[in-house]
Amino acid sequence: MFGPTIGVSPHCRRRRCRRAAQRIPLLDSTPRNPTGSMANAADQAPRTLVVGIDVRCLTDPYLRGFSRYTVRLIETLSRRPDVNVIAFTDADLVHEVRVPVVRFAARREIIREQVALPRVIREHGVDFFLCPTNRGLPLVAPCPTVLTLHDAVEWDAALVDPRRGRSRLRFAYASAFSLAGASLIITVSRASADAIRAAVGVSEDRLRVVHEAADARFTPTADVRDASILQRLGISGDYVLYVGGFDKKKDVPTLVRAFAEAAADGVSLVLAGRITDEAASILQLADDLGIGEHVHMPGYVGDLDLPALYRSARCFVFPAIAEGFGLPVVEAMACGVPILAADAASLPEILAEGGRLFAAADVAGLAVLLRDLLSSDHARQQWSIAARSRAAGFSWDATAAQTEAVLREAAATTRRNVVMSRLRRLLQARNWAS
Numbered sequence: 001m002f003g004p005t006i007g008v009s010p011h012c013r014r015r016r017c018r019r020a021a022q023r024i025p026l027l028d029s030t031p032r033n034p035t036g037s038m039a040n041a042a043d044q045a046p047r048t049l050v051v052g053i054d055v056r057c058l059t060d061p062y063l064r065g066f067s068r069y070t071v072r073l074i075e076t077l078s079r080r081p082d083v084n085v086i087a088f089t090d091a092d093l094v095h096e097v098r099v100p101v102v103r104f105a106a107r108r109e110i111i112r113e114q115v116a117l118p119r120v121i122r123e124h125g126v127d128f129f130l131c132p133t134n135r136g137l138p139l140v141a142p143c144p145t146v147l148t149l150h151d152a153v154e155w156d157a158a159l160v161d162p163r164r165g166r167s168r169l170r171f172a173y174a175s176a177f178s179l180a181g182a183s184l185i186i187t188v189s190r191a192s193a194d195a196i197r198a199a200v201g202v203s204e205d206r207l208r209v210v211h212e213a214a215d216a217r218f219t220p221t222a223d224v225r226d227a228s229i230l231q232r233l234g235i236s237g238d239y240v241l242y243v244g245g246f247d248k249k250k251d252v253p254t255l256v257r258a259f260a261e262a263a264a265d266g267v268s269l270v271l272a273g274r275i276t277d278e279a280a281s282i283l284q285l286a287d288d289l290g291i292g293e294h295v296h297m298p299g300y301v302g303d304l305d306l307p308a309l310y311r312s313a314r315c316f317v318f319p320a321i322a323e324g325f326g327l328p329v330v331e332a333m334a335c336g337v338p339i340l341a342a343d344a345a346s347l348p349e350i351l352a353e354g355g356r357l358f359a360a361a362d363v364a365g366l367a368v369l370l371r372d373l374l375s376s377d378h379a380r381q382q383w384s385i386a387a388r389s390r391a392a393g394f395s396w397d398a399t400a401a402q403t404e405a406v407l408r409e410a411a412a413t414t415r416r417n418v419v420m421s422r423l424r425r426l427l428q429a430r431n432w433a434s
Helices: 010-021 065-078 109-123 165-181 190-200 226-232 252-262 277-288 306-311 327-334 347-354 363-374 377-391 396-415 418-426 429-433
Strands: 049-054 083-089 101-103 128-131 145-148 184-187 207-209 238-243 267-272 295-299 315-318 339-342 356-358
Touching (some): 049 396, 065 327, 083 109, 128 396, 207 396, 238 306, 238 327, 238 363, 252 267, 252 277, 267 277, 315 327, 315 363, 327 339, 327 347, 327 377, 339 347, 363 377
Parallel strands (some): 049 128, 128 145, 145 184, 238 267, 238 315
């Protein structure tokens, strides 16, 4: 079921504000005796936080990177004993969240984010507000705010289409306001942290690295429904798998060319992801290479079907040249699939010893690795074990605990010179919006 939608009233506003005024400060507030030890065990326990999370990404029917991160973070944060989560949205949600939902609205997007959103945050007594999707924070909020900035791809002119008109203006103001307003910034890999510092000049002391993880449903244990799921998706026989988007940074053409060069008999290539104009061009490339009949695009595959798709694959290939984290890699590892990934961005950090790397955009190198894996049962078994071992190092419970720690840390950060610090950050807007 979806969380209940909460209405806002002036009476609720006054009640929430009175309650907020009575709250105990978060950090360094525990009474100490003259020896410096904690006064008692009860004082040491952290108090319950009310965490607001921007869930506007869940109004899109396609559950991809940002939205999957948002859903899992809400699930795991809301299970923590000292956290209550409230979801905030400006439209009807397509995806399920089992927490209260607050709807806010205004005619223009900038008014929704900079006026309506701070108002409902205050009215509902939120202690911290988290935006999990790169932007969307108000510049001035009634509580500490944290931004999850997954990567710096949008500042790389070689990987994104040039923005024009309203789209460019939207990116400029939203990026500048979000980066200036955030008390702290979470990113999902050390590689992304380095890229963000280089691209927009965010200081290291504001960045915190918190890895994502695979959902518990991604396991190597076969399910009785796996065969029927594959049949429904139109997939049969042995196959090499890719899951993700088809935009430029994913570099799927390198995989298609390498698959053609590997020339594995009786093996197909399955490219799972939302069908776009870029996807159509990839199918055309497959036809041009003479392998069109061996390349299958089932379209977007939901989370209920994805585990079957992963664990039935001969191997999983992720050729991305720019990636903030690489969640499909971790999901595939959790399912025990041998992994081949590009030696680029976050992928060496995330894959580590759990699979094999090839030089980014190296068609010949990837083709060699594909032939090795597809021709050797022993190699596949070896790399399947390595994948499962590496996947065990990622946990959504750990992600939630680390995220909560960042939220609590943000309280102290926000108290110090909040207005001046945000204005100083906003002066960097030219870099952030470029």
